[in-house]
């Protein structure tokens with residue numbers, strides 16, 4: 218079964234805590250890994266937060282986008298791409 222990456226894109230409106238707690242709640246990432254991933258997203262401008270079959274990647278990307286809302290009300294940038 219082909220696998221897809223769920224990608225989170227960096228921005229200036231979401232905090233580290235927004236991303237960390239969102240990854241823990243929606244993807245089930247552990248605290249230490251979520252903290253490491255948030256730093257990676259900040260440093261590289263984007264980060265792979267999950268690698269799964271397409272349906273799950275789409276679900277994660279949609280939920281991370283719609284449910285991680287910043288204090289100013291903006292949605293989180295996400296995308297999916299094939300894992301090659």
Ligand SMILES: [Zn+2]
Nearest residue numbers: 228229230231
């Ligand atoms: Zn943002």
